[in-house]
Amino acid sequence: DTAVSQTPKYLVTQMGNDKSIKCEQNLGHDTMYWYKQDSKKFLKIMFSYNNKELIINETVPNRFSPKSPDKAHLNLHINSLELGDSAVYFCASSPNTGQGTQYFGPGTRLTVL
Amino acid sequence: AQSVTQPDIHITVSEGASLELRCNYSYGATPYLFWYVQSPGQGLQLLLKYFSGDTLVQGIKGFEAEFKRSQSSFNLRKPSVHWSDAAEYFCAALPRSSGDKLTFGTGTRLAVRP
Numbered sequence: 139d140t141a142v143s144q145t146p147k148y149l150v151t152q153m154g155n156d157k158s159i160k161c162e163q164n165l166g167h168d169t170m171y172w173y174k175q176d177s178k179k180f181l182k183i184m185f186s187y188n189n190k191e192l193i194i195n196e197t198v199p200n201r202f203s204p205k206s207p208d209k210a211h212l213n214l215h216i217n218s219l220e221l222g223d224s225a226v227y228f229c230a231s232s233p234n235t236g237q238g239t240q241y242f243g244p245g246t247r248l249t250v251l
Numbered sequence: 252a253q254s255v256t257q258p259d260i261h262i263t264v265s266e267g268a269s270l271e272l273r274c275n276y277s278y279g280a281t282p283y284l285f286w287y288v289q290s291p292g293q294g295l296q297l298l299l300k301y302f303s304g305d306t307l308v309q310g311i312k313g314f315e316a317e318f319k320r321s322q323s324s325f326n327l328r329k330p331s332v333h334w335s336d337a338a339e340y341f342c343a344a345l346p347r348s349s350g351d352k353l354t355f356g357t358g359t360r361l362a363v364r365p
Contacts, residue, residue: 142294169351179289179339181355194351228294238283238302238345240353242295 141165142243144229150249151219159214159246161229167241168234169193170212172204175226175245187212188234219250253278255344257356264332265364272327272359274342282344284325285353286316289339298340301325312336337363 142163151157163170171194172184186194190206201217216223229243256275264270276282286298299310306318316327325342342356 171351171353179358181295181341183352186351196352230295232351239285239297239300240351241297242287244294 142229142231142241144227144243144246146246147244148247148249150251152251153219153221155219156215156217157219157248158216159227159229159248161212161214161243163210163229163231163241163243165231165233165241167231168209169232170206170209171230171232171240172212172214173228173230173242175228177225181228185212185214216248219248221250224248224250253282253344253346253354255342255354255356257340257342257359259359260357261360261362263362263364266334267331270327270329270332270336270361272340272342272361274325274327274356275323276325276342276344277323278344278346280347281320282346284316284318285343285345286310286314286325286327287341287343287355288312289341289358291338295341298327332361332363334363334365337361 145160169188171186175181184198185204187206189209203215206212226245226247228245230240232240254277284301287295298314299308301308301318308316339358341358345353
């Protein structure tokens with residue numbers, strides 16, 4: 139049983155397209171996150187949601203829009219993709235805000251051509 | 252500014268040798284501290300964490316880490332490295348008082364020599 143899952147694992151697309159990445163957790167956690175890992179492996183938080191409510195929005199371009207239909211899902215939609223969006227995107231979850239341990243999904247490698 | 256520093260970008264050790272990966276943090280108050288491992292093409296797996304109490308923390312896969320407040324450090328150790336330990340290791344910190352902004356170090360890539 140995968141605790142935090144993401145689809146797709148790989149995503150290759152053209153500049154200007156719109157794409158979505160889906161994330162689901164079956165841990166019963168209330169808080170979910172999106173992180174971006176750049177080509178130098180640097181990891182930075184993008185968003186966090188607690189029980190479907192946006193908590194953290196880290197100066198991410200508004201082309202990125204997270205959506206949480208329920209507390210087990212946090213999807214990331216990206217409009218008008220740019221070359222610089224190429225990265226690995228990780229979803230994570232934790233029991234609640236400020237509860238410490240975050241559990242990560244396997245990542246989605248996005249390549250924009 | 253709050254930050255996590257991993258001074259070693261790349262480390263190579265021989266299989267069976269001991270390992271220490273360094274991590275220093277800069278926070279006003281001691282944060283929660285974590286070590287994660289990322290194997291090639293894989294996600295991040297939690298190795299261990301420090302919240303409070305005993306400063307020597309045991310984790311999975313035979314790893315341990317020692318919290319030293321005086322040095323603002325949380326170094327990861329393993330007494331005998333296996334070839335399967337080759338991966339990228341990330342130290343991370345989470346402020347106790349301000350929610351969920353987990354800050355990662357830049358990572359240390361571990362190579363294991365046969």
